[in-house]
Amino acid sequence: MDRDMLGDLSTLLAVTEEGNFTRAGHRLGISQSAVSHTIRRLEDKIGVRLLNRSARKVTATDAGEQLLAALRPSFQQLGNRIEEIRTLGERPSGLVRVTSSAPATRDILWPVVSQLVRDYPDVRIEISSEGRLSDLAEDRFDCAIRLGEHLSPDMIAVPVGPQLEMAAVASPEYLARRGTPDHPDALEEHDCILMRHRSDGPVYDWEFEIDGEDVVKKLSGPFILNDPGHVLTAARAGHGFGYLPLPEVRADLDSGRLRRVLAEFCPRFDGYHLCYMGRRNLSSALRLLIERLKASQS
Amino acid sequence: MDRDMLGDLSTLLAVTEEGNFTRAGHRLGISQSAVSHTIRRLEDKIGVRLLNRSARKVTATDAGEQLLAALRPSFQQLGNRIEEIRTLGERPSGLVRVTSSAPATRDILWPVVSQLVRDYPDVRIEISSEGRLSDLAEDRFDCAIRLGEHLSPDMIAVPVGPQLEMAAVASPEYLARRGTPDHPDALEEHDCILMRHRSDGPVYDWEFEIDGEDVVKKLSGPFILNDPGHVLTAARAGHGFGYLPLPEVRADLDSGRLRRVLAEFCPRFDGYHLCYMGRRNLSSALRLLIERLKASQS
DNA sequence: CCCAACCATGAATTCAGTTCATGACCGCAA
DNA sequence: TTGCGGTCATGAACTGAATTCATGGTTGGG
Numbered sequence: 109m110d111r112d113m114l115g116d117l118s119t120l121l122a123v124t125e126e127g128n129f130t131r132a133g134h135r136l137g138i139s140q141s142a143v144s145h146t147i148r149r150l151e152d153k154i155g156v157r158l159l160n161r162s163a164r165k166v167t168a169t170d171a172g173e174q175l176l177a178a179l180r181p182s183f184q185q186l187g188n189r190i191e192e193i194r195t196l197g198e199r200p201s202g203l204v205r206v207t208s209s210a211p212a213t214r215d216i217l218w219p220v221v222s223q224l225v226r227d228y229p230d231v232r233i234e235i236s237s238e239g240r241l242s243d244l245a246e247d248r249f250d251c252a253i254r255l256g257e258h259l260s261p262d263m264i265a266v267p268v269g270p271q272l273e274m275a276a277v278a279s280p281e282y283l284a285r286r287g288t289p290d291h292p293d294a295l296e297e298h299d300c301i302l303m304r305h306r307s308d309g310p311v312y313d314w315e316f317e318i319d320g321e322d323v324v325k326k327l328s329g330p331f332i333l334n335d336p337g338h339v340l341t342a343a344r345a346g347h348g349f350g351y352l353p354l355p356e357v358r359a360d361l362d363s364g365r366l367r368r369v370l371a372e373f374c375p376r377f378d379g380y381h382l383c384y385m386g387r388r389n390l391s392s393a394l395r396l397l398i399e400r401l402k403a404s405q406s
Numbered sequence: 407m408d409r410d411m412l413g414d415l416s417t418l419l420a421v422t423e424e425g426n427f428t429r430a431g432h433r434l435g436i437s438q439s440a441v442s443h444t445i446r447r448l449e450d451k452i453g454v455r456l457l458n459r460s461a462r463k464v465t466a467t468d469a470g471e472q473l474l475a476a477l478r479p480s481f482q483q484l485g486n487r488i489e490e491i492r493t494l495g496e497r498p499s500g501l502v503r504v505t506s507s508a509p510a511t512r513d514i515l516w517p518v519v520s521q522l523v524r525d526y527p528d529v530r531i532e533i534s535s536e537g538r539l540s541d542l543a544e545d546r547f548d549c550a551i552r553l554g555e556h557l558s559p560d561m562i563a564v565p566v567g568p569q570l571e572m573a574a575v576a577s578p579e580y581l582a583r584r585g586t587p588d589h590p591d592a593l594e595e596h597d598c599i600l601m602r603h604r605s606d607g608p609v610y611d612w613e614f615e616i617d618g619e620d621v622v623k624k625l626s627g628p629f630i631l632n633d634p635g636h637v638l639t640a641a642r643a644g645h646g647f648g649y650l651p652l653p654e655v656r657a658d659l660d661s662g663r664l665r666r667v668l669a670e671f672c673p674r675f676d677g678y679h680l681c682y683m684g685r686r687n688l689s690s691a692l693r694l695l696i697e698r699l700k701a702s703q704s
Numbered sequence: 705c706c707c708a709a710c711c712a713t714g715a716a717t718t719c720a721g722t723t724c725a726t727g728a729c730c731g732c733a734a
Numbered sequence: 735t736t737g738c739g740g741t742c743a744t745g746a747a748c749t750g751a752a753t754t755c756a757t758g759g760t761t762g763g764g
Binding site: 110111112113114115117118119136154155156169170171174175177178179182183185186188189190192193194392 | 409410411412413414415416417434452453454455469472473475476477480481483484486487488490491492521525
Binding site for chain 3: 427442443
């Protein structure tokens with residue numbers, strides 16, 4: 109019994125259920141002619157006439173009836189079984205460990221996972237603000253919400269949030285002590301808390317938009333950190349300016365712990381990305397989360 | 407369950423049977439890459455991962471195993487059924503020689519062969535009421551319709567008719583001359599035309615049901631015959647009682663040539679059997695007849 | 705550490721399935 | 735008896751899904 113025959117058998121079944129080629133074709137989404145060719149081809153392969161055709165009537169021959177007698181229960185069982193595993197397959201379960209900053213958790217992650225765990229009671233989500241991208245490779249976390257695209261060749265990053273705006277911030281104490289810059293060029297006279305992710309990687313650029321032009325400032329300062337939380341800590345402590353996405357500094361701005369400068373020079377850019385290791389066997393729960401986050405972006 | 411999926415399912419089965427995509431591809435006559443695409447497409451359609459792949463090993467997931475558990479018997483049944491009808495459908499042709507009594511021909515054989523020769527124009531059926539079981543072994547006939555099960559070790563008998571009732575009959579002339587028995591015991595005072603099939607075999611029993619008990623009467627008479635037709639001939643001639651299945655004597659009863667006695671004592675028993683030599687290479691036409699007679703019994 | 709065997713996948717190819725066009729057949733009504 | 739409408743059959747033309755090609759990634763064994 110060859111593979112191509114199997115689809116043809118379901119055409120045979122449709123013909124006998126509908127009673128003519130034309131209606132069977134409608135049901136299957138093909139033309140009457142295609143049905144005719146298909147049945148003819150099947151009969152040639154098996155070497156037996158399966159249908160008697162007269163004008164206005166199609167009936168199964170005895171051989172056809174015998175074949176259909178085996179076909180009906182078999183296809184019914186297979187259809188049922190496929191539906192069962194499809195339904196069961198839609199029951200993701202297990203733990204998904206996500207590392208995400210508090211703002212990303214609040215703005216991007218929480219709206220999605222809140223509904224997800226209602227829809228799929230067997231899924232549990234662990235969210236930690238302390239993880240690092242390197243934790244993904246070491247399987248301490250399953251995914252991370254981060255700004256910008258992926259950095260490692262084996263890591264996948266998909267956008268899951270709207271475009272963002274950067275903010276340059278410093279403590280009131282620092283500003284009182286060192287003055288408030290009114291242009292990005294002035295930052296060259298200030299201390300800036302820089303970031304990079306890998307100790308051997310590039311330092312993150314501070315980009316500004318001056319007279320419609322994108323300008324990258326090469327700055328310096330007392331710290332090069334790899335964690336936005338630490339950048340905030342250092343900025344609050346008066347060690348200089350931090351340059352972070354607006355959501356990440358909003359709480360400090362609201363509380364007055366930090367003040368924003370050069371807002372009119374700050375461009376918008378791609379927002380949060382979901383990062384995960386691009387390996388094969390992602391759990392169904394993780395796949396589900398990835399799909400949901402992608403979908404929330406549209 | 408759509409048509410295109412069915413062929414893909416047989417690819418899935420081949421992969422799990424062969425243990426890898428490459429060998430499955432060889433079996434199916436397609437490349438390893440085509441197998442990979444096919445499995446991927448099937449998994450996308452169903453929405454469930456069916457196989458775990460690692461280097462050098464492919465195994466079914468739980469969902470895949472469940473699907474395969476339904477797939478295997480279904481495809482086996484379909485494959486067998488297709489092979490059956492293909493075999494039968496190899497345009498059976500030629501002559502099938504059947505020996506059958508007139509009642510068996512009328513009641514059992516005719517309804518089946520009438521349609522069979524329409525379906526298969528190359529098949530011809532010869533029916534003779536003169537044959538004997540011994541003619542099967544000597545290849546003068548291909549099969550026989552007979553009451554009761556087979557007698558020779560190399561002969562096969564399959565039931566092809568409903569249960570029957572025996573009838574004890576005699577001619578009106580005999581009854582007028584010798585009297586009408588009103589109990590099976592009275593037969594001991596009468597002439598009875600006996601039957602057996604092999605000259606060295608046992609004489610056929612005359613069984614009656616008396617007060618709910620089965621009773622075998624040991625009787626005697628002027629003839630021991632091996633053919634029901636001859637028994638009827640003898641009974642019509644007034645030689646005594648015949649003991650035959652009701653269908654075989656119906657015509658004589660209807661015409662008044664014979665009269666039935668002791669009807670309330672006659673039990674029912676297994677009916678007509680199709681007898682044929684149990685050798686291997688039965689012609690396709692004979693196999694077809696056998697299948698049809700078996701099927702007509704259900 | 706290297707190699708062989710296997711799977712994955714995007715792009716390109718190909719040919720089997722399908723449509724198109726149209727003829728043949730048949731049942732039914734006028 | 736004839737005409738019409740509905741259905742099946744089939745060869746030729748078309749097309750898109752299945753398959754191949756090319757190649758990269760992974761992994762187990764030597």
